[in-house]
Amino acid sequence: xxxxxxxxxxxxxxxxxxxxxxxxxxxxxxxxxxxxxxxxxxxxxxxxxxxxxxxxxxxxxxxxxxxxxxxxxxxxxxxxxxxxxxxxxxxxxxxxxxxxxxxxxxxxxxxxxxxxxxxxxxxxxxxxxxxxxxxxxxxxxxxxxxxxxxxxxxxxxxxxxxxxxxxxxxxxxxxxxxxxxxxxxxxxxxxxxxxxxxxxxxxxxxxxxxxxxxxxxxxxxxxxxxxxxxxxxxxxxxxxxxxxxxxxxxxxxxxxxxxxxxx
Amino acid sequence: xxxxxxxxxxxxxxxxxxxxxxxxxxxxxxxxxxxxxxxxxxxxxxxxxxxxxxxxxxxxxxxxxxxxxxxxxxxxxxxxxxxxxxxxxxxxxxxxxxxxxxxxxxxxxxxxxxxxxxxxxxxxxxxxxxxxxxxxxxxxxxxxxxxxxxxxxxxxxxxxxxxxxxxxxxxxxxxxxxxxxxxxxxxxxxxxxxxxxxxxxxxxxxxxxxxxxxxxxxxxxxxxxxxxxxxxxxxxxxxxxxxxxxxxxxxxxxxxxxxxx
Numbered sequence: 001x002x003x004x005x006x007x008x009x010x011x012x013x014x015x016x017x018x019x020x021x022x023x024x025x026x027x028x029x030x031x032x033x034x035x036x037x038x039x040x041x042x043x044x045x046x047x048x049x050x051x052x053x054x055x056x057x058x059x060x061x062x063x064x065x066x067x068x069x070x071x072x073x074x075x076x077x078x079x080x081x082x083x084x085x086x087x088x089x090x091x092x093x094x095x096x097x098x099x100x101x102x103x104x105x106x107x108x109x110x111x112x113x114x115x116x117x118x119x120x121x122x123x124x125x126x127x128x129x130x131x132x133x134x135x136x137x138x139x140x141x142x143x144x145x146x147x148x149x150x151x152x153x154x155x156x157x158x159x160x161x162x163x164x165x166x167x168x169x170x171x172x173x174x175x176x177x178x179x180x181x182x183x184x185x186x187x188x189x190x191x192x193x194x195x196x197x198x199x200x201x202x203x204x205x206x207x208x209x210x211x212x213x214x215x216x217x218x219x220x221x222x223x224x225x226x227x228x229x230x231x232x233x234x235x236x237x238x239x240x241x242x243x244x245x246x247x248x249x250x251x252x253x254x255x256x257x258x259x260x261x262x263x
Numbered sequence: 264x265x266x267x268x269x270x271x272x273x274x275x276x277x278x279x280x281x282x283x284x285x286x287x288x289x290x291x292x293x294x295x296x297x298x299x300x301x302x303x304x305x306x307x308x309x310x311x312x313x314x315x316x317x318x319x320x321x322x323x324x325x326x327x328x329x330x331x332x333x334x335x336x337x338x339x340x341x342x343x344x345x346x347x348x349x350x351x352x353x354x355x356x357x358x359x360x361x362x363x364x365x366x367x368x369x370x371x372x373x374x375x376x377x378x379x380x381x382x383x384x385x386x387x388x389x390x391x392x393x394x395x396x397x398x399x400x401x402x403x404x405x406x407x408x409x410x411x412x413x414x415x416x417x418x419x420x421x422x423x424x425x426x427x428x429x430x431x432x433x434x435x436x437x438x439x440x441x442x443x444x445x446x447x448x449x450x451x452x453x454x455x456x457x458x459x460x461x462x463x464x465x466x467x468x469x470x471x472x473x474x475x476x477x478x479x480x481x482x483x484x485x486x487x488x489x490x491x492x493x494x495x496x497x498x499x500x501x502x503x504x505x506x507x508x509x510x511x512x513x514x515x516x517x518x519x520x521x522x523x524x
Contacts (some may be wrong), residue, residue, distance in 0.1 A: 027345075031456055159318075160318070
């Protein structure tokens with residue numbers, strides 16, 4: 001197998017292992033649209049990263065964090081529903097990103113590779129970021145696991161029981177922003193949410209505990225990456241979309257099984 | 264009532280949402296072993312008062328005092344766990360701190376939900392879920408149980424059982440109980456003190472006294488004779504069926520959709 005394909009596999013699997021468990025919380029907490037918003041803002045992060053001359057993943061994560069902060073502030077106003085706010089922020093930041101990229105005179109940005117991913121161009125440096133950053137995200141997620149789960153069940157109850165709700169929430173948003181930054185290269189900003197929620201949705205059917213669901217989601221995500229890359233290599237398909245379609249195919253397949261999990 | 268026995272105490276508690284005053288100078292004390300029930304029409308501020316006591320709502324004025332080290336067992340109005348979260352009752356009960364399997368089983372037995380330990384939370388009926396949530400609160404070994412409309416999602420037959428269970432629990436554990444209730448009949452039976460709230464405290468005292476208070480009757484359009492016989496048997500029946508104060512018959516039905524109301 002070629003080197004670039006091995007790197008693509010390693011990068012894709014690395015991202016899937018992080019996106020699976022985190023995606024479970026996205027599904028449980030019904031935050032899919034939030035994930036979309038964060039990933040749409042990633043393009044703005046890329047443009048700003050170019051301008052500032054810093055690592056693009058770092059720039060994307062920072063912009064995602066800023067956006068999460070803005071969202072929390074706007075939610076406190078209670079003037080507009082959260083999905084309206086998300087729609088507003090999501091498309092505004094995407095448009096700002098597109099404009100900013102167009103305005104960048106000095107560097108030519110390959111827009112398509114950021115929108116849909118460029119997994120076959122994953123470099124050794126990218127791999128170090130994905131696996132190093134991914135490990136940090138997973139360790140932090142394990143650390144936040146119990147309070148996050150408690151909050152997901154009932155936020156008021158968690159607060160009464162002394163769970164630091166705001167800090168946990170901010171921590172979770174940070175992990176989301178970081179994961180999106182890591183996944184950007186693999187599936188592109190338009191498709192990241194798919195990698196978060198489809199494996200988790202697929203895993204639900206087979207899981208009896210939250211932890212099993214998280215583990216299964218990671219495995220299903222890794223399987224999707226392998227399948228998508230394989231199809232991409234054989235049939236010359238765009239790799240990012242092929243990974244997402246592979247995940248969706250696994251989801252469809254999972255629906256054929258009788259319910260093994262709870263309910 | 265000795266002051267040391269007080270578990271929580273609000274003094275001149277006022278809560279405003281924007282320009283709207285939801286609670287105005289509310290004084291409330293709940294002591295150890297005492298059952299205090301808040302009743303009032305929709306939007307009367309019952310849930311807001313609970314939230315302030317729990318520290319979930321910042322007062323705009325006045326103070327909320329909690330006994331130092333007070334352990335509160337809170338039972339929220341409704342627990343809605345997303346269907347995508349695989350969670351058994353046993354796991355739900357272990358989410359809030361270390362508990363042993365034996366303790367979980369014993370507490371579930373106490374609330375009559377022993378057979379549910381390994382069921383998915385989403386498969387429970389309204390009444391079963393409330394009993395499990397009661398077990399959750401008990402596992403924290405609370406000094407004070409705070410219940411927000413415990414019987415809201417429970418069918419009529421289950422409501423009597425649930426209130427009887429709450430009564431039995433407070434007798435066994437000696438904890439104080441502060442609850443919001445909509446259904447006057449069952450709630451009142453085990454209550455030591457009834458507080459009728461409508462933005463401010465309209466009237467408060469022993470249920471059989473409050474029930475005859477003109478403010479209470481004006482709010483609920485209820486006279487003692489309209490209540491179940493086993494309840495009104497405690498008091499004299501001489502207050503007549505037609506009460507002149509019933510001009511604003513607010514519906515005391517179980518449909519308060521405003522948890523912050």
